[in-house]
Amino acid sequence: MLLELRGVSRRFGGLVAVADLSMGVSPGTVHGLIGPNGAGKSTVFNLISGVLPPSSGDIHFKGERISGLGPAEICRRGIARTFQATTVFSEYTVLQNLMVAGQPRSNDGTLAALVCSARYRRGEIDAHSRARALLAPFRLDSVADRVVGTLPHRDQKALSVGMALATGAEMLLLDEPLAGLAAQETRDVMDLLRTLRRRGLTVLLVEHDMRAVMDLCDRITVLDHGTRIAEGTPTEVQANPAVVEAYLGAAVGSEAGG
Amino acid sequence: MAPRHAAISPLLALGLLALAGVILPLVTGDSYYLDVATTIVMNLLLTMSLRMQISTGQLNMAHISFMGIGAYTSALLAMRAGLSFWLTLWVGALVAAAFAVPIGAIALRLTGPYYFLITFAFSEVARLIFNNFFVGLLGGPSGLVEIPPPGPLLSVAFTGKLELYCLMLGLFLLGAAILVRLEYSRFGLAAGAIRQGELLSATLGVDVLRYKLTAFVLGSAMAGIAGAFFAHSHRVLHSSDFGLEPMVQLVIFTVIGGVGSIWGPVIGTVLMTVASELMRELRHYETLVFGLVLILTMLFLPDGLVSVPSRLVRALARTRARRGAIGVDVAT
Amino acid sequence: MSLSLLVQALLNGFGLAMAYVLVALGLTLIFSILEIINFAHGEFYMVGGFVAYLAFGVWGLPYLVALLGAIICVAAAGVIAERLVFRHLRGKTLNAFIVSLGLLWVMQAAAQLVFGVQDKSVPSPFSGIVRFSGVVISVERLAVTLAAAALIVALYAFLEHTRTGRAMRATAQDADAAALLGVNIEAVSALGFGVGCGLAGASGALLAPLFSVSPSMGALPVVKAFIIIIIGGMGSLPGAVLGGLLLGALEGVGTLFFSSAAVNLLGFLMVIAVLLLRPRGLLGGT
Numbered sequence: 001m002l003l004e005l006r007g008v009s010r011r012f013g014g015l016v017a018v019a020d021l022s023m024g025v026s027p028g029t030v031h032g033l034i035g036p037n038g039a040g041k042s043t044v045f046n047l048i049s050g051v052l053p054p055s056s057g058d059i060h061f062k063g064e065r066i067s068g069l070g071p072a073e074i075c076r077r078g079i080a081r082t083f084q085a086t087t088v089f090s091e092y093t094v095l096q097n098l099m100v101a102g103q104p105r106s107n108d109g110t111l112a113a114l115v116c117s118a119r120y121r122r123g124e125i126d127a128h129s130r131a132r133a134l135l136a137p138f139r140l141d142s143v144a145d146r147v148v149g150t151l152p153h154r155d156q157k158a159l160s161v162g163m164a165l166a167t168g169a170e171m172l173l174l175d176e177p178l179a180g181l182a183a184q185e186t187r188d189v190m191d192l193l194r195t196l197r198r199r200g201l202t203v204l205l206v207e208h209d210m211r212a213v214m215d216l217c218d219r220i221t222v223l224d225h226g227t228r229i230a231e232g233t234p235t236e237v238q239a240n241p242a243v244v245e246a247y248l249g250a251a252v253g254s255e256a257g258g
Numbered sequence: 259m260a261p262r263h264a265a266i267s268p269l270l271a272l273g274l275l276a277l278a279g280v281i282l283p284l285v286t287g288d289s290y291y292l293d294v295a296t297t298i299v300m301n302l303l304l305t306m307s308l309r310m311q312i313s314t315g316q317l318n319m320a321h322i323s324f325m326g327i328g329a330y331t332s333a334l335l336a337m338r339a340g341l342s343f344w345l346t347l348w349v350g351a352l353v354a355a356a357f358a359v360p361i362g363a364i365a366l367r368l369t370g371p372y373y374f375l376i377t378f379a380f381s382e383v384a385r386l387i388f389n390n391f392f393v394g395l396l397g398g399p400s401g402l403v404e405i406p407p408p409g410p411l412l413s414v415a416f417t418g419k420l421e422l423y424c425l426m427l428g429l430f431l432l433g434a435a436i437l438v439r440l441e442y443s444r445f446g447l448a449a450g451a452i453r454q455g456e457l458l459s460a461t462l463g464v465d466v467l468r469y470k471l472t473a474f475v476l477g478s479a480m481a482g483i484a485g486a487f488f489a490h491s492h493r494v495l496h497s498s499d500f501g502l503e504p505m506v507q508l509v510i511f512t513v514i515g516g517v518g519s520i521w522g523p524v525i526g527t528v529l530m531t532v533a534s535e536l537m538r539e540l541r542h543y544e545t546l547v548f549g550l551v552l553i554l555t556m557l558f559l560p561d562g563l564v565s566v567p568s569r570l571v572r573a574l575a576r577t578r579a580r581r582g583a584i585g586v587d588v589a590t
Numbered sequence: 591m592s593l594s595l596l597v598q599a600l601l602n603g604f605g606l607a608m609a610y611v612l613v614a615l616g617l618t619l620i621f622s623i624l625e626i627i628n629f630a631h632g633e634f635y636m637v638g639g640f641v642a643y644l645a646f647g648v649w650g651l652p653y654l655v656a657l658l659g660a661i662i663c664v665a666a667a668g669v670i671a672e673r674l675v676f677r678h679l680r681g682k683t684l685n686a687f688i689v690s691l692g693l694l695w696v697m698q699a700a701a702q703l704v705f706g707v708q709d710k711s712v713p714s715p716f717s718g719i720v721r722f723s724g725v726v727i728s729v730e731r732l733a734v735t736l737a738a739a740a741l742i743v744a745l746y747a748f749l750e751h752t753r754t755g756r757a758m759r760a761t762a763q764d765a766d767a768a769a770l771l772g773v774n775i776e777a778v779s780a781l782g783f784g785v786g787c788g789l790a791g792a793s794g795a796l797l798a799p800l801f802s803v804s805p806s807m808g809a810l811p812v813v814k815a816f817i818i819i820i821i822g823g824m825g826s827l828p829g830a831v832l833g834g835l836l837l838g839a840l841e842g843v844g845t846l847f848f849s850s851a852a853v854n855l856l857g858f859l860m861v862i863a864v865l866l867l868r869p870r871g872l873l874g875g876t
Contacts, residue, residue, distance in 0.1 A: 051461070071457070071460040072465050075462060076463050083458070089450070089454045092450065092454070100448065103444060103464065114440065116439075163462060364862075364866060367866065368865060371683050375627075375865065376866075378816075379820075379862050391851075391855075509688070509691075510688060510691065513688050514688075517684075542702045543699070545695045545696075545698065545699035545702075546703070549699060552689065552691060552695070557675065
């Protein structure tokens with residue numbers, strides 16, 4: 001298991017958002033995290049990425065405990081995420097956004113920048129070329145130098161996934177990457193995810209597009225009211241009556257909008 | 259290869275600034291206006307370093323206190339230990355930075371208005387200490403007097419207005435060069451990212467606390483330098499020099515100019531100081547007008563004066579587009 | 591040290607603190623509704639003091655009329671300030687700070703132009719002292735304390751038992767949710783600002799006979815108010831009362847042993863400690 005949650009809970013005052021959740025994600029797979037609205041999926045992302053600490057339980061990544069660490073440290077260890085509300089640096093250009101994500105992790109660069117050492121300059125050139133290399137897969141070449149705030153939502157969404165990738169992470173947490181996309185764009189993103197899987201990346205995916213989820217994912221964990229109600233391959237999950245009941249009418253196989 | 263876009267090459271802008279600084283004494287002569295110019299240049303160092311901190315998303319109300327720490331340190335070392343200004347200047351900066359490390363580490367556990375309030379509390383603690391405690395050392399409510407001027411350097415005496423102005427100009431250009439270099443480097447890129455989205459930056463691996471602390475300590479060191487200069491050029495120190503009023507003035511200069519650009523504080527400081535001088539005769543009316551300027555600027559130019567050129571450009575582009583749409587022949 | 595001396599010190603501290611609590615309540619109410627820190631708040635206190643000076647000291651109207659007049663005038667000024675200026679700055683700390691500074695300067699300069707810089711004394715509407723078990727308190731101070739307490743109770747009643755008041759509390763808790771429930775956020779913001787300023791004005795009018803009025807009289811109370819609401823919890827009204835009582839106790843007793851500068855220092859150190867250990871204050875919410 002690359003990522004493991006053991007008995008993870010998260011409480012907000014009297015409200016229990018996640019209750020005693022245990023699950024694992026195998027390396028090199030696309031793992032789906034589905035459930036009706038309010039099931040706690042975003043909270044799980046916040047817990048894994050260090051935005052919130054768990055109230056109880058442990059999270060392990062690559063065999064090491066990451067629960068309780070801050071988001072920057074967890075990113076440095078190899079987990080990057082996107083947000084449900086597409087979050088980018090709107091005053092920066094596309095390229096600048098990618099460069100922020102792709103910054104070398106050695107230090108804050110102050111002394112190095114002032115001294116302008118050879119190593120610093122090489123680091124900058126590397127970051128720049130890595131950022132450029134990410135433009136094509138996300139179809140952002142034509143807008144590389146455009147200020148992101150002026151771009152259409154679709155491009156911003158693509159950029160946010162690109163930024164997660166730019167961090168050099170081994171595992172991506174993608175929060176509804178297909179929301180609001182047209183059919184062709186959806187297919188493009190799904191192809192991209194398959195490519196990433198081939199390259200050895202691991203993806204944990206929250207999505208409402210059931211067809212995409214069943215098509216793409218190797219395994220699926222189903223949440224409802226903060227607890228795990230099912231887990232298994234797409235076939236197993238689809239056949240599970242508890243899952244069908246939880247969705248109550250959002251028939252598995254249709255495109256339930258997020 | 260700068261990762262940030264700049265309207266004018268930053269090196270060019272810095273060069274122009276240096277040129278303007280060098281020419282200025284020829285215009286003002288050895289008059290009162292040279293003193294004003296010296297104060298402006300000192301404030302430029304203070305506001306540009308404050309702006310650097312603001313660019314990482316922190317409004318540090320204790321900036322002036324670090325100026326005070328640099329000032330008192332340098333003055334006392336010169337008066338009590340007989341050390342040369344040319345040494346105490348840097349010791350003052352180091353001591354300010356040394357205090358900034360623990361204070362910054364504590365204050366930066368908070369954000370937004372809470373950070374603002376805790377730094378304000380620290381600044382009041384500092385001011386009260388300067389004014390009422392260690393009276394034998396710091397001078398108490400009467401302040402510290404008879405601080406020696408800088409000693410001669412390379413057989414040039416530094417007691418006259420012109421020499422002091424050149425000294426401050428040199429210190430400022432050094433500080434500005436450092437700030438410009440940082441702004442257009444990985445540091446500036448990350449700082450802007452933090453300002454635009456702290457959580458997003460953190461989840462992308464940016465060590466937010468470390469950047470903020472670096473900005474805090476570096477800014478405090480620069481304030482310490484300004485303080486040491488102030489002590490030895492002014493020759494008198496009083497706790498009110500490092501209280502809320504001068505701090506507020508710095509904030510106003512910085513924000514009115516515009517915090518989005520590294521040159522914002524330059525515009526803000528110069529224009530506001532000049533305006534203040536011009537209106538000096540009007541006393542209460544001056545305060546009234548300044549208050550109105552503040553209110554109106556924040557309501558209509560929330561990005562500061564430095565955004566005026568780009569706003570004009572955009573307004574012109576809109577008029578052109580409209581004209582083009584109506585079918586009027588627009589020859590470009 | 592005798593008990594009566596301690597009680598005397600506490601009473602002295604409390605008496606003043608109650609008036610500062612009014613200022614603090616206004617400040618925290620404004621913060622909770624509009625999410626901005628109004629640095630000009632002390633100037634509304636000052637205007638209240640001047641209205642009392644004019645109405646009671648110069649024109650000879652009954653003190654109660656002067657007090658009510660101060661509250662109404664300052665509340666109206668607050669509503670105007672909110673409509674013209676602050677409504678655009680919801681949640682924008684930096685810009686709101688600058689704007690409130692500008693307003694501070696405008697108000698102070700205007701007061702200086704109209705009244706001059708000198709302190710003006712206001713006659714005391716009450717005379718005499720009250721004695722009980724070795725403790726002495728002037729009737730004036732007692733009246734201030736009681737009036738402040740009455741206003742606090744009135745505020746509580748307004749917020750708990752009137753529809754407008756409840757709408758204000760809902761907005762303070764969660765503006766978006768309140769809007770969804772049909773609360774007119776704009777009206778509530780304006781009214782809240784007015785009420786907050788009115789409280790400050792009341793405090794200025796109450797303290798005018800004790801301390802004389804001047805254009806710069808707002809500086810000290812506003813700093814005290816900030817200390818109070820940080821300790822009590824920003825946005826918490828009971829917190830403001832508790833913070834005021836604690837500060838009053840600290841200052842009353844502290845000045846028995848330490849210099850006033852040391853007591854001030856202690857106040858700010860308390861602020862730092864609270865911000866670090868319990869940033870939401872003693873009674874603050876999330």
